Amino acid sequence: xxxxxxxxxVECDLIITGGTVLTMTPGSEPLADGxxxxxxxxxxxxxGATELLAQSRPATVLDAGGGIILPGxxxxxxxxxxxxxxxxxxxxxxxxxxxxxxxxxxxxxxxxETVALGTRLAAAECLQAGVTCVCDMYFFAERxxxxxxxxxxxxxxxxxxxxxxxxxxPTPEDALVKQRELLERYxxxxxxxxxxxxxSPYSVSAGNLAKEAELAEEFGAPLIIHLAETRWEAxxxxxxxxxxxxxxLADLGILSERTVAAHCVxxxxxxxxxxxxxxxxxxxxPVSNLKLASGVAPVxxxxxxxxxxxxxxxxxxxxxxxxxxxxxxxxxxxYKGISGDPTQMQARTVVEMLTIGGxxxxxxxxxxxxxxxxxxxxxxxxxxxHPRTVPVYDPYSHMAYAARSSDVRHVVVDGRVVVRDxxxxxxxxxxxxxxxxxxxxxxxxxxxx
Amino acid sequence: xxxxxxxxxVECDLIITGGTVLTMTPGSEPLADGxxxxxxxxxxxxxGATELLAQSRPATVLDAGGGIILPGxxxxxxxxxxxxxxxxxxxxxxxxxxxxxxxxxxxxxxxxETVALGTRLAAAECLQAGVTCVCDMYFFAERxxxxxxxxxxxxxxxxxxxxxxxxxxPTPEDALVKQRELLERYxxxxxxxxxxxxxSPYSVSAGNLAKEAELAEEFGAPLIIHLAETRWEAxxxxxxxxxxxxxxLADLGILSERTVAAHCVxxxxxxxxxxxxxxxxxxxxPVSNLKLASGVAPVxxxxxxxxxxxxxxxxxxxxxxxxxxxxxxxxxxxYKGISGDPTQMQARTVVEMLTIGGxxxxxxxxxxxxxxxxxxxxxxxxxxxHPRTVPVYDPYSHMAYAARSSDVRHVVVDGRVVVRDxxxxxxxxxxxxxxxxxxxxxxxxxxxx
Numbered sequence: 045x046x047x048x049x050x051x052x053x054v055e056c057d058l059i060i061t062g063g064t065v066l067t068m069t070p071g072s073e074p075l076a077d078g079x080x081x082x083x084x085x086x087x088x089x090x091x092g093a094t095e096l097l098a099q100s101r102p103a104t105v106l107d108a109g110g111g112i113i114l115p116g117x118x119x120x121x122x123x124x125x126x127x128x129x130x131x132x133x134x135x136x137x138x139x140x141x142x143x144x145x146x147x148x149x150x151x152x153x154x155x156x157e158t159v160a161l162g163t164r165l166a167a168a169e170c171l172q173a174g175v176t177c178v179c180d181m182y183f184f185a186e187r188x189x190x191x192x193x194x195x196x197x198x199x200x201x202x203x204x205x206x207x208x209x210x211x212x213x214p215t216p217e218d219a220l221v222k223q224r225e226l227l228e229r230y231x232x233x234x235x236x237x238x239x240x241x242x243x244s245p246y247s248v249s250a251g252n253l254a255k256e257a258e259l260a261e262e263f264g265a266p267l268i269i270h271l272a273e274t275r276w277e278a279x280x281x282x283x284x285x286x287x288x289x290x291x292x293l294a295d296l297g298i299l300s301e302r303t304v305a306a307h308c309v310x311x312x313x314x315x316x317x318x319x320x321x322x323x324x325x326x327x328x329x330p331v332s333n334l335k336l337a338s339g340v341a342p343v344x345x346x347x348x349x350x351x352x353x354x355x356x357x358x359x360x361x362x363x364x365x366x367x368x369x370x371x372x373x374x375x376x377x378x379y380k381g382i383s384g385d386p387t388q389m390q391a392r393t394v395v396e397m398l399t400i401g402g403x404x405x406x407x408x409x410x411x412x413x414x415x416x417x418x419x420x421x422x423x424x425x426x427x428x429x430h431p432r433t434v435p436v437y438d439p440y441s442h443m444a445y446a447a448r449s450s451d452v453r454h455v456v457v458d459g460r461v462v463v464r465d466x467x468x469x470x471x472x473x474x475x476x477x478x479x480x481x482x483x484x485x486x487x488x489x490x491x492x493x
Numbered sequence: 494x495x496x497x498x499x500x501x502x503v504e505c506d507l508i509i510t511g512g513t514v515l516t517m518t519p520g521s522e523p524l525a526d527g528x529x530x531x532x533x534x535x536x537x538x539x540x541g542a543t544e545l546l547a548q549s550r551p552a553t554v555l556d557a558g559g560g561i562i563l564p565g566x567x568x569x570x571x572x573x574x575x576x577x578x579x580x581x582x583x584x585x586x587x588x589x590x591x592x593x594x595x596x597x598x599x600x601x602x603x604x605x606e607t608v609a610l611g612t613r614l615a616a617a618e619c620l621q622a623g624v625t626c627v628c629d630m631y632f633f634a635e636r637x638x639x640x641x642x643x644x645x646x647x648x649x650x651x652x653x654x655x656x657x658x659x660x661x662x663p664t665p666e667d668a669l670v671k672q673r674e675l676l677e678r679y680x681x682x683x684x685x686x687x688x689x690x691x692x693s694p695y696s697v698s699a700g701n702l703a704k705e706a707e708l709a710e711e712f713g714a715p716l717i718i719h720l721a722e723t724r725w726e727a728x729x730x731x732x733x734x735x736x737x738x739x740x741x742l743a744d745l746g747i748l749s750e751r752t753v754a755a756h757c758v759x760x761x762x763x764x765x766x767x768x769x770x771x772x773x774x775x776x777x778x779p780v781s782n783l784k785l786a787s788g789v790a791p792v793x794x795x796x797x798x799x800x801x802x803x804x805x806x807x808x809x810x811x812x813x814x815x816x817x818x819x820x821x822x823x824x825x826x827x828y829k830g831i832s833g834d835p836t837q838m839q840a841r842t843v844v845e846m847l848t849i850g851g852x853x854x855x856x857x858x859x860x861x862x863x864x865x866x867x868x869x870x871x872x873x874x875x876x877x878x879h880p881r882t883v884p885v886y887d888p889y890s891h892m893a894y895a896a897r898s899s900d901v902r903h904v905v906v907d908g909r910v911v912v913r914d915x916x917x918x919x920x921x922x923x924x925x926x927x928x929x930x931x932x933x934x935x936x937x938x939x940x941x942x
Contacts, residue, residue: 131887134890134894137835172880334831335826335829336835337835364890364895365895370819378783380783381786382789391584431926434579435577435929435936436933437579442580445583445812446813448819473880484884484886487884
């Protein structure tokens with residue numbers, strides 16, 4: 045940060061100012077009355093507001109109104125389109141939930157159009173919650189990409205592969221073909237990172253897992269996988285393969301620094317060592333893991349081992365929102381309470397996991413996750429204008445314990461203002477909500493027959 | 494509910510309509526296109542909107558805009574004025590937090606004026622979060638009452654007693670005098686229930702505890718006490734009295750159906766039986782208990798025993814908000830996750846605890862907690878106009894998992910509209926926030942010297 049030369053003019057098209065800047069670079073102090081200057085989507089200066097404004101004539105000044113300016117949040121694991129199933133079924137054991145509600149509904153509801161609609165809804169919710177980057181895992185990747193790019197949301201988007209027919213691919217071979225097309229087409233997209241996503245160690249054969257790893261390696265792409273989510277999975281893999289799910293993937297040669305492993309709840313100490321050794325990124329999903337009673341991932345131990353770690357919401361069907369800040373705050377409280385140690389998961393750690401931590405998990409730490417010169421401008425302004433948001437003694441504490449996603453005032457992704465004064469820019473929200481209500485009514489009818 | 498005679502005209506001054514009504518009466522179904530009619534602060538009819546609107550000419554129609562209409566939330570345990578210490582110190586062990594930060598700040602900061610200011614801030618935040626009734630525990634009760642009644646918030650307000658000097662009382666004897674005055678003056682106030690509050694079994698002598706119980710009995714008033722919050726407390730009482738904190742109070746004759754016991758984290762099965770036997774109301778504070786690493790109260794077991802149970806935020810210094818809905822949602826997730834049983838703390842149970850459950854804890858179930866004829870009109874309208882709030886398949890699931898306090902659109906307390914279109918009615922919020930920022934700056938200066 046702050047590598048701009050003193051006295052130089054700052055050429056920029058956007059300045060985000062009027063608040064305290066948390067750059068989230070290691071060891072940085074909060075920058076009161078700070079500003080972030082952006083040119084063509086790239087951060088070109090971070091410094092004092094007075095100085096930066098004097099040295100530049102930006103086309104746009106985005107005023108945080110005395111709030112907090114920080115990097116956008118990174119949601120490291122989700123299934124965007126499943127937001128259409130939000131609240132369809134709750135308070136159920138995992139298998140009943142999946143087999144009696146989620147899968148039957150997906151079978152009748154989730155065609156390409158519906159996935160596009162659900163993703164549009166999800167993207168709108170994410171941006172308003174301060175989430176500027178997501179890692180999706182679903183089907184009809186092209187339609188997902190259309191929806192997120194139209195909204196202006198940065199995203200890692202795979203086509204998921206599983207050993208049976210999906211809504212988009214009759215066979216895993218079809219998925220492999222689609223994945224290769226995706227990787228070729230989007231390899232240098234400004235907002236989208238194409239990826240591969242074998243569903244899990246228990247739903248994809250060893251042969252297909254190996255093919256996925258090869259494809260990911262060929263393109264240097266992220267490989268996204270559910271891993272060690274439930275006790276059932278850990279016991280099944282142990283029974284069938286003789287080792288834990290993590291060790292199984294390590295033995296197959298699947299794990300690498302490009303692996304995004306979602307959940308990692310049921311992991312042994314040896315598993316944690318493997319995750320560290322292979323530099324795997326872990327997407328922890330505290331709310332989904334609690335709601336489905338899958339358990340509690342050993343996040344403090346992962347942090348101690350230096351494992352790359354970010355938060356994920358999982359799909360809205362098991363959350364039931366994309367309110368990543370809420371989920372991070374819940375995790376901070378959860379680990380203190382169940383460990384008996386109130387010094388765990390401190391405020392700054394939580395904000396780091398939400399931003400640069402998540403970026404590291406997705407392999408995007410060179411591009412986003414902090415506010416520093418040379419990175420793309422993914423920036424969120426939190427307002428401090430509500431009875432809940434005063435006083436503020438410490439901005440990290442404020443973000444970790446008192447802020448809510450409803451305080452998100454402005455959001456910038458890749459230099460584009462996508463939320464201004466709490467409203468989505470260029471989205472017909474009422475029209476979108478009406479379409480969603482219709483789709484939900486259709487789902488109800490389909491399920492009733 | 495719905496006891497209004499058919500065809501009768503409905504005399505009322507306010508109708509709340511335009512949404513699905515959750516009355517929260519036992520066994521009731523959601524009432525689509527429902528309405529609540531209010532006359533002089535009392536609910537006079539609950540029914541279909543079309544019919545009720547045709548039968549009445551109210552001065553005011555409050556339109557929920559297609560949202561959800563339900564009873565206001567009841568915060569069963571807090572220290573309102575401590576909101577001024579929000580974020581002053583976090584991520585610390587309880588004793589360091591209290592002795593090095595909270596108590597020194599309270600000593601220099603908390604005079605009558607500051608308590609009034611902190612309570613005004615807290616009341617504003619509570620109302621905007623859909624909380625219509627709180628149980629406070631602090632000092633300068635008269636100033637607390639001024640602040641909550643000016644805001645239009647229903648409250649149980651004690652003067653706290655502890656065996657050493659408090660900001661308002663040099664001795665416990667002074668507190669007893671102040672409490673009697675309070676009980677006499679406010680015994681039939683429309684919004685305020687005066688109460689007594691011995692701080693805890695470990696900070697108030699057996700003699701003073703007995704005096705408090707006598708005073709509460711004489712006036713039929715609630716007796717509010719911290720109970721079995723920490724392992725330290727349980728061990729201390731056990732060492733000094735030979736029994737658990739709950740058994741100690743039972744032996745002293747303190748427990749009754751008017752007792753509001755905050756926390757009850759470190760309780761045995763025998764303790765739970767005592768709480769049930771004496772019909773004690775328990776205020777569970779999931780966020781505070783996690784944040785201070787006090788532990789996790791056995792809420793599902795309490796529910797199974799039929800113990801009266803409501804949620805509390807505790808003071809904002811250990812939470813750091815009055816966002817009771819967030820806390821309830823967190824509890825729902827927490828108990829599923831740590832028990833391994835996703836059918837625990839189901840959506841409707843959570844909404845019941847937030848409303849009628851809390852009212853029962855405070856002895857106010859005859860007055861508030863459900864929407865039915867004869868009760869006072871404490872009503873909240875939640876909007877469904879955000880990308881996070883669609884679709885809705887089940888309104889209870891929506892409240893328990895997807896709604897946020899920022900969706901609170903209108904709030905009515907005792908028939909008075911106190912929040913309309915998300916804004917506090919008759920409160921100069923900017924002026925209030927400015928006063929609070931000044932007080933926080935003063936706190937910082939005082940602590941620096």
